[in-house]
Amino acid sequence: MPESTLSRPDHPRGATPAEVAAQVPGVTVAGADAGELRLTGATARAQEALPGDLFCAVPGTATHGARFATGAIEAGAVAVLTDPDGAALLAEDGHDVPVLLHDDPRSVLGPVAAVVYGAPSTRMTLVGITGTSGKTTTSYLVEAALAAGGDPTGLIGTVGTRIAGVDVPTTLTTPEGTALQGLFASMVERGVTAAVMEVSSHALAQNRTGGTRFAVGAFTNLSQDHLDYHPTMEDYFAAKSLLFLGPGACERAVICVDDEWGQRMAELRRAAGLALVTVATTGPADWTAGEVAAYSDGTQRFTLSGPDGQTFSAVVGLPGAYNVANAALALVIAHEAGVPLADAARGIGAVAVPGRVQRIDRGQDFLAVVDYAHKPAALDAVIATLRGQTAGRIAVVVGAGGDRDRGKRPLMGEAAASAAELVIVTDDNPRTEDPAAIRAAVVAGARAVTGGGEVREIGDRRAAIAEAVTWARTGDVVLVAGKGHEAGQEINGVKHPFDDRDELAAALEARA
Structure with missing residues (x-):
């Protein structure tokens, strides 16, 4: 395994093809005699195949993935x-x-990899x-x-993956099934509880979490x-519900x-008669958040009230009612x-999230913020x-992503113009x-x-950010929305280096 990737365990449990077939419905063993051959990893990417792998x-x-089997086998894959x-x-x-045969192999990537890696998600508390x-x-x-308890923790998500405090490169919010199980196994091996x-x-609809x-x-x-991707909101909701209902549903839901x-x-x-706890900030629930006090530094204090009269005071270092709900x-x-x-309340108190209501300060007399908001x-x-x-006034620099939901594009413009004095429409990805x-x-x-903010169009995102900074005066707000933590801008299949946080900082420094 390449050093420092942490994307797989160093000492995998492994499984025989027969064990995989016995535990994953619909899988049969064919091809050359497998005997007691042990599969020690799984990948759907031939260029990432390692000795002992099952190539999926x-x-x-x-093109059919089998066309890439030669490269995987040359790299050491021992079965397909x-x-x-x-x-x-x-x-x-x-x-x-x-050969492990299945009529729809993509649908069983997760279950197969879970067997190969020894069902790692069952050996820790996974949320x-x-x-x-x-x-x-x-x-x-x-x-x-979770970390407030003192044990090593893991994180997989949009901004990145972290295992016991070490960042791990990933590309998808929810990795493909083979990669996901490898990450889980790596976490367990490194003491993550x-x-x-x-x-x-997308991950739920494609059974990446199988x-x-x-x-x-x-x-x-x-x-x-x-x-x-989802033809209707109902289809979108149905995909989300797979985490809570039916086969593979979570054990407890919040x-x-x-x-x-x-x-x-x-x-x-x-x-469905399954374990459930509800949370709310605006109405009745098992747990409710109220008595919110917001401070000028962006922190908020609130009271969490639960069953049997339980109450806890908590602080979250992020502004906005929605962040009280998140906390x-x-x-x-x-x-x-x-x-x-x-312990949990102590843990969340000082958390900052990259590209989420992230302030950029260069001594200016107005507020400058980068946020990932890319939905209306x-x-x-x-x-x-x-x-x-x-x-003061608010300027919003905003765009919309290509090759994605076209219906939300005018809604992004509407949301910005309905609430800001200046809207600068620019390129996103x-x-x-x-x-x-x-x-x-x-x-x-x-x-x-009707009666909305002034609208300007500047395609060059760097120039659009600079324009908003030039416009701002004492007490105003400049919000650069849509990309947040992202470090690149994708144009015609090429990802060019571009970070809203760096660009906003540069514009502020140039103004000073």
């Missing part, structure tokens, strides 16, 4: 998981290796968090709450996003019921995971939070689309707001 060759949109078409391609290429907004912030807060991960709707046991599952909220989607999720979970949810998640509330509801929430922190067409949709939404 799944059909792709253009594939479908009948893949097996035929292996034979055609002259590969005489043990899964899903929802549209708040997953990253809540997961950071939960990690801190509790971990938290973000669980995306073979994973979630001790606690949590739901933040639901609003429009990913409708490029659901925020501040919106109607959370209320529905709780009702479905309750009707309350995190505390109850930690409580359900076995952490005393007093999230943009609404962060602008409302900043409005409560200033008597255009990806393979025409940036001007994306901007036009955002501009149209912004200019449709």
Whole structure:
């Protein structure tokens, strides 16, 4: 294993092909005689194959993964998981290796890898968090709450992966099934006793979390996003519900019921007779957060009230009502995971989340903030939070991503123009689309707001940020929204170095 990646265990438990077939329904053993061959790893990427691996060759949109088996086998892979078409391609290429057959191998990547790595999620307390907004912030807060107990912790999510305090490179919010089980096994090997991960709707719909046991599952909220992948909000909700209902459902659920989607999720979970705890900031629930006091430095104090008259005072170092909801949810998640509330509250007090309402200070006399808000509801929430922190004006630099939900583009413009004095529409990650067409949709939404803020269009994101900084005066707010922690801007398939935090800092320094 390459040093320092931590993406796999150094000493995997391993399993024979026969053991995999016995534990994963639909898998059969074919090809060369496997005997007592032990599989010590699993990967769906031939370029990442290591000696002893099971190479998982799944059909792709253009090419079958079995076409890459030669590279994987040359790197040391000793067996292949594939479908009948893949097996035929292996034979055609002259590969005489043990083959694990399944009609839909992609659907069992997680379960197969879990057997190979010794069911690692069952050997720690694993928390899964899903929802549209708040997953990253809540997961950071939960990690801190779990760590308050003193044991090593793990984190998997949008900003990155961390194992016992060490950062690990990853690319997806929820990694593919083989990579995910490898990370779990690495965590267990390094003494992690509790971990938290973000669980995306894509991951649930694609069964990337198959073979994973979630001790606690949590739901933040639901609003429009990913409708490029999910045809309707109902389909989006159904994907999220897979964490709470049916095969593979979490053992205990903590659901925020501040919106109607959370209320529905709780009702479905309750009707199924499964363990459930609800959290709210705006209505009745098992645990409620109230008596909120917001301070000028962005911190907030609130009281968490629970069953049997329990009350706890907590502080979260992030502004906004939605962060009180995130913090309350995190505390109850930690409580359900076995952490005393007093310890959990101590843990979350000083947490900062990269690119989430992140202040950039260079001695200026106005507030400059970078936030990941790339959904209409999230943009609404962060602008409302900043409005409560200033008597001045607000400028928002905003765009929308290419090759993603087109329906939310005008809504992003509408959200910004409805609440800010200046909206500068710029490029986000255009990806393979025409940036001007994306901007036009955002501009149209912004200019449709009666009595809304001034709208300017500047495609160059660096220039747009500089324009907002130049416009600001004492007591104002500049919000650069949409990319948050991201360190690149994707244009025509190329990711160019670009970090909103660095660019905003540079613009502030240039103004000074």
